[in-house]
Amino acid sequence: MTGEPTRGLDEGALRALVPRVLASLVRRGEDFDAAEDALQEALLEALRVWPEHPPRDPQAWLVTVATRRLVDARRSEAARHRREEADHAEPRSAGVGGADFGAEGDDTLFLLFCCCHPDLAPASQVALTLRAVGGLSTREIADAFYVPEATMAQRISRAKRMIAGPPARRLDQPGDLAVVLRVLYLVYTTGHTGGRIDLAGEAIRLARQLTLATEEPEARGLLALMLLNHARLPARFDAEGRIVTLDRQNRGLWDAREIAEGVRVLQSALAMQTDERRPDRYQIEAAIAALHDDAASAEETDWPQILAWYDDLVALTDDPVHQDPAAVLGRAVAVGHALGAAAGLRETDRLHQVLGDRHRWHAVRGHLHELGGDLPAAATAYADAARRATDVTERDHLVRQAARARAAAL
Incomplete structure (x- = not known):
């Protein structure tokens, strides 16, 4: 969204609804580009209407208005075809709605799996996730990748065209979860290192949803790693925005609740290990982070145990x-x-x-x-x-x- 926020309207809350509404449209089989265009029109309408007539259910309102825009667009397209006396049917929206996360599944999580389609290159997976799930503008993503905005726009457009073909693979198919975990962590680090707390928080929220959708311990390991790192964020920069190294941070600023949650999640993941199933990358990195967080001071850090995990x-x-x-x-x-x-x-x-x-x-x-x-x-x-x-x-x-x-x- 561009321009000045409408007075009396929480634009941040409105922006938070974007990935959920977009996911709802895509999940029904709408074309990704068309759904995104329709949603942008619905958001502009919301900025105009909501200050005077706020809806009871903002998400449902946006879905309804965007759906109307899609219907209008299809009618216009059909009329154009009739005028041209085309003999072919209206193009079918192939979307990515074939993925099945259950009726109670999280729509944003579904959209994440779509953005992590295995046919996409890793850079495209991350860029599309930041655009569709994280809500970043194309310019913001381009800045994060150090490329021109036009280059990033082309990359995102190609990615959207790619996932508009075959349905996204199901959650339980081999390989998909590992890709989603990697992309989620990259989304988190983009928010964590770039100061976008909302983006880091969204990655953590999605990781929580993921642990409910799969028994894979590495998903819990990733959630634990993000929580344990995120807990230190208040102390990572000083008042002037300068980096403060771990050994010099004020540990009283660390989020004790987030650390406790991260430790609990990590312990549940490590409890699943067997002789055949040893901890993988995210669980190990989370264990290292937990040892740093557990030390009352830098001098009390258990370095021998950290070395063993490394x-x-x-x-x-x-x-x-x-x-x-x-x-x-x-x-x-x-x-x-x-x-x-x-x-x-x-x-x-x-x-x-x-x-x-x-x-x-x-x-x-x-x-x-x-x-x-x-x-x-x-x-x-x-x-x-x-x-x-x-x-x-x-x-x-x-x-x-x-x-x-x-x-x-x-």
Whole structure:
């Protein structure tokens, strides 16, 4: 929605209804593009009508008005065909309504599975999810991907055309859930790192719905991971919007209820493990996050246990070339805290051939040098990381880290 909000109308609440109404239309078999256009018209009508005549059921009102727009559009299209004396029937709306989540299923969750259609490329899955489920504008998504708005508009349009063909696969088919989990986590991190609390919260809400729709423990692991990370968000930035590292955060600002919920969810996931079914990525990362959240101070962190979990995480991938950089660098930090800074630095030396000169590799070196008391080397490593960082907030943070280490070395 564009322009100034209508006085007396909660535009935020109206925006929150968008993915649910869109899902309701798509679920009935409406074409994705047509449904989105009809919904935009209904939203404009709501901005005009609701301040004076608010509906009792805003979602039902939007569905009704959007449906009328779709009916009008079909009538207009049929009339055009008649005028042209076409001999073919009105095109069938093939949609993605074939997926079955049950009568009581969450419409937004259904829409999420549509956006994560296996025929779409990962980048398209995330972009379409952010557009349809997260409610972001095409410009906002383009900014998140560092691409021109026109490029992102084409990507989203191609994705919508793709899922307008074969029905989306069912929840219980192999592979789909893993894709949805990955996309959900990317949606969460977009909201978490970008300050869009509503988007991070929506990812958590969908993850909760997912745990009700499947017994897969990894879905619970993802929910636990998001909760345990999200609980620390109030302390992640200072009053001026600058990054505050985990070891320097005010732990009194952490959300204790969210941490407790995350621990409960994680425990329920880990209780499902057997000799044949070991914890996977999200459960392991959640366990690491839980250990950080459980420490009353940075000095009380159980680094040996964290290192053990990182060993399990890195072991999920045998090929060093395809290791997750965050996982192996996180393990190097854990090695430094559990076994000494020199041991951690040796780990980073070993990783350099695989990771190259990534800014996070240099940042970890800076942390480990500082941990070992070599402040000049820490300042140099932080400065090297800052020169390679592409995110402005992160680059500014690394510049401050370098300056702080230099000052402490004097």
